[in-house]
Amino acid sequence: MLGCVIHGEGDLRVAELPSPQPGPGQVLVDVRYGGVCGSDLHYWRHGGVGDFRLREPMVLGHEVVGTAVTGPLAGLPVAVHPATPCGVCPECADGRANVCRDTRYLGSAARFPHVQGGFAARLAVPAGQLRPLPEGLGLRRAALAEPLSVALHAVRRAGAVAGKHVLVTGAGPIGCLVVAALRAAGAAHVTVTDLLPEALRYAAVAGAGTVVRADDPADSGWPAEVDVAIEASGVAAGLDTCLRLVRRGGVVVQLGMLPPGRSPFAGNLVVSREIELRGAFRFDGEFDEALELLSREPAFDGLISAVVPVRKAEEAFRLAADRSMSCKVLLDFES
Template sequence: MQHKTVKAVMVAGAHDVRYENQDIAWDSDQVLVKVERGGICGSDIHYFLHGRAGMSVLKSPMVLGHEFVGIVEQAPQESNLLAGQRVAINPSQPCQQCDICRSGKQNLCRSMRFMGSAQFYPHVNGGFAQHVVVAPEQCIPYADNVEAKVIAFAEPLAVCIHGIKQAGDLTGKRVLVTGAGPIGCLVIAAALASGATEVVATDLSERCRALALKMGAASVWDPRDEEVVGAWREKGGSFDVCFEASGAAAAVASVVAYTRPGGIIVQLGMGQAEITYPIGPLLVKEVQLRGSFRFVDEFTTAVRWLETGKIDPLPLLSAELPMDQAVDALELAADKERAAKVQLVF
């Protein structure tokens, strides 16, 4: 067993984020990775603002972060990973033993140890540290000539590619994306890369709508523009597939009316646990509502799409701050009128 003391970004409660020492240890069958940078996710912001993310409540200090990349420092010889190799880190650690894992749906594993999550206790530390210890299978190598700030988008892009997979074949389809935050914008790009003919987006924020256009949306609209959205409801709906990426109760309920009979809704956004929902229209139009949660092998796909330039995520990168300015970075990332994706540099 080897040991090391590193600096890490720890969250201990609401508005209690510390940049302090953390002791790490690793065995010969694990990989030591020097972290280069990581993106701040909505769950990181929730832990920072509220001391919880959904049902996951902080009970002790935890290292934040699950969107990160680094450089291998030590690795098991049998892993085929080499010192100096640049890798994206898949933060998922499913049990691989349960019936769900064995069926190939590891993202739904009830015992998932997801990095930077307080779902279980002891909590699972994340990647916002100078060094992390991970399993070899979590490391996805990528080409040296690709910028780390690009590959740091692999985790959120994997979420979006999984959502696209839930929708099925998008070839020739007309698509609506509600919510043009980082996930919604990456869904736009992923849908177009997967064959969608046209992608339309909505968001309350003018800044987010502008980003949606940069990511490939054919048009963007304020969902309060009744003249536009009213036309979408005519004749039973206008879109073959709707990706709901905001989680806002009004948006979640609205997409049933915008979806054509026989169409598909993929729910990506997490909001309130319970909302009022138009079940009747969903039923009589035979619209399929499908949930989408995290990812499985789509993480590797996301790395390859970013590596080859199939998707350019950089319009979403609003700022890059050093790790000792984590509080400033979190405050910026929490202000949706100022920032989309903020990355910490280690």
């Protein structure tokens, strides 16, 4: 079967891989679509993401959907929850499995040996990680479930957003899905900033009320202040913008993964304005919520900018890395 394996910085290979043999409690899934995530791009371009560095070849991918081959869901379309938390650490016991200290996450170099990912034509995963698709939800749109879950978790970390003005910095795929999640949660107005006009166009498709060029201080769309800010760009300048525009006593959620090492930020504002700065990492129960939301909202289709055959994976990665040309790019494992 074909799979996408990263061997190091800039070294992505589409290779023939052995078909997996399911272990105890595992089921087989024929993968149809896999979404190219920002972390996949970081492994490809930089050999790591954040503090997680490649130390061996790794199959990429954690945004995968397909058809169950074995188990009680055999023959049904399914989405794959990419995390297998340990269930016994203090974080799991506290209901925060998304920050489990011993989790296994598809296509992640956070531990060694690395957890091989889902960018392969067939995948063996624990049966508990499969979710049957809600009625009316096709596999193509369902491929957004994992990144939408990330967005939903970030909005949950922000607290009550209904009726509030929310700023989102960064209009990549995750930022756009944060916009959609905010609108679903009842936010009164969402302002989005980015450097690229095309990215801002996708933010508008997702439901942004105002879009602003981040490099244009004279843009009339800049708000005087906002109630909540979610930083989705993964750059220190985005966090600085959030801290300067959120109201006193407001909440800032850092969702974008900042570069490894130290990142400067306006800590004096956190103190003098009593701003609450919260991190948001992955998700847990939001996965089921994401599938339900996707089944109700066909507008999400507008965020899928391209579907590329797996044999052209590097072309797909180049397209996904060019935010002036794309939003969410999917690999098709049946093409």
